[in-house]
Amino acid sequence: MASIEDLKKKSSLTILLPGGELPLAILHKVNELCARYRFGIYLSTVQNLRLYGVDEKDLGPIKSELAAVGAEFKGPGKFPLPKICIGSRSCNLGIIDTMDLSRKILDRFKGRENVKPKFKIAISGCPAVCSDAMLTDIGLVATRVGFDIYAGGKGGPTPKIGRRIVRGVDEEKALMIIEELVDFHDRKTEKKQRMAKLLDDPEFPYPDAV
Ligand code: SF4
Incomplete structure (x- = not known):
């Protein structure tokens, strides 16, 4: 493998994996391309697949071969893929099918x-x-009586627990609340901003923790 200094001069490409699922066609193609172009493969903390250490000149051909087997790529302005746990598909404690909801x-x-x-x-x-x-x-967060929804949590150097804004709502109501929050964030944000900074906005639709 190349040195860190060499890697910094190279490019990367992130394949989106909704629900952390890796389709076999993409897996096979990545394996084949890696043998040919010699890049590194990293499973990112938000469940995507990053190909790193790619020569700039190889990016185009790699991307088009992957796109041909159905791969989609990270890019600006795209709606974020939900980060999920495995849920009831493979966890005894799972109450819901997280992939289905994703x-x-x-x-x-x-x-x-x-x-x-x-x-x-x-x-x-x-x-x-x-x-x-x-x-x-x-x-x-799925519970036995419906979904609890949190807003404004964040990790990083100054982590914050989100505010629980509703408890025990059904799936359709949860989707409506997501839409309401996404619209609010969009309306109140020029470039980039974590929801945590908007919790105290006078127009935030859920001013109280429940
Ligand atoms: S279903 Fe619960 S215990 Fe299982 S992975 Fe998800 S959050 Fe964790």
Whole structure:
């Protein structure tokens, strides 16, 4: 593998993996391309697949071969993929199918453009909150009586637990609240801004923790 200094001069490419699922066609293609172009592969902290150490001249061909097997790439303005835990598909504590809900969220919102950077969503399949939903701009936590929703959480050097804004809502209501929060964030944000900074805005629709 190249030195860190050499790697810094090279490019990278991030393949979006909704729900952290890695389709076999993409897996095979990445394997084949890696053998040919010799780049590194990293599973990112938000469940995407980053190809790093790529020569600039190889980016175009690599991208088009991956696109041909259905890969989509990270890019500015795209609606964020929810970060999810595995949920009921493979966890005994899972109350909901987190991948299914992630798909529903993306189906509803992925057509949006110019989504501000740094905006994140997370879903946890039970109150153990393995996907850090309380530390995310919008976090959904499944409980036995519906979804609790948190707003304004963040990680990083000054982490904050989000404000629990509703408790025990059903899925359709949860989707409506996500839409309300996304619209609010969009309206109040010029470039990039974590939801945490908007919690005390006089127009924030959920002023009180519940
Ligand atoms: S949050 Fe709950 S359902 Fe999700 S992985 Fe953790 S224990 Fe399992």
